Amino acid sequence: MQKINRRNLLISSVAAYTVTGLNLAQAHTTPAEYTINIRKFKFEPDHIDVHIGDTITWVNQDLVAHTATAEAGDWDTEMLEKSQSKSLQVTKGMTGEYFCVFHPHMKGTINIK
Numbered sequence: 001m002q003k004i005n006r007r008n009l010l011i012s013s014v015a016a017y018t019v020t021g022l023n024l025a026q027a028h029t030t031p032a033e034y035t036i037n038i039r040k041f042k043f044e045p046d047h048i049d050v051h052i053g054d055t056i057t058w059v060n061q062d063l064v065a066h067t068a069t070a071e072a073g074d075w076d077t078e079m080l081e082k083s084q085s086k087s088l089q090v091t092k093g094m095t096g097e098y099f100c101v102f103h104p105h106m107k108g109t110i111n112i113k
């Protein structure tokens with residue numbers, strides 16, 4: 001009987017630890033800020049993981065104009081001239097694949113967790 005109790009106690013501890021870990025992951029109360037540089041016709045980084053409420057800023061460091069435009073069309077930085085930047089907040093339902101309308105080979109992904 002004592003053995004079983006000890007085993008149950010151990011299982012309870014593991015379960016409590018797991019639940020705490022999940023709560024921490026889900027809470028994520030502090031919004032993060034990310035910068036994506038546009039340089040040499042590339043988004044750097046071209047893939048980021050974000051959460052709803054985070055802010056992403058695209059900074060155009062090229063001499064020519066670019067955009068970051070959702071492939072699904074639901075969001076758009078619109079035209080960023082040299083040295084211009086634009087910030088967007090990650091919202092629920094926002095799609096992740098984007099490109100530059102002037103240079104469609106330029107692609108990036110926002111992975112919303």
Ligand SMILES: [Cu+2]
Binds near residue numbers: 100102
């Ligand atoms: Cu471009």
